[in-house]
Amino acid sequence: GQLRVSEEWRDFIVQAYQKGNRGQRATNRAQIAKLVASRAAELGESEYPSRxxxxxxxxxxIKRTEQKQKRRSIGWQGESLxxxxxxEIDIVVEYSN
Known part of the structure; x- marks a missing residue:
């Protein structure tokens, strides 16, 4: 099914996550959930996205961010590469000339 969260909340959540993870800072998703709750309290809304x-x-x-950070070639591990x-297709190299 589809998420029943308004576009405004969706944009706020994604932007808060992106702003919180710039540079050396690391903001996790639980911190964003608390930020959403405090923002809803500021606005006086009782209906806001759950955790x-x-x-x-x-x-x-998060998946997109992890994929950017993942190394695609970790080098030779024992006898195989x-x-x-x-x-995201894995290729196993058994030998090389």
Whole structure:
């Protein structure tokens, strides 16, 4: 199903996560959930995204960030070499000339 969270809240959650993870700072998804609750209190809203909804909204963003940081070639591990393509296909090299 679709998320029943307004576009405004979705934008706020993603922007807060991106701002919080600039440079050397690291903001996790639980901190964003608390930020959403405090923002709702500021605005006087009783209906705001739950912690689980915040996690669901941030899941693709977190995956994208992790994929950027992941190394695609970790080098030879013993007798084999394992490479990962951009499409996340694993290639195992058994020998090389």
């Amino acid at each position: 689980q909804s915040v996690y669901r909204i941030l899941a693709p963003e 394992k490479l990962t393509t951009k499409a």
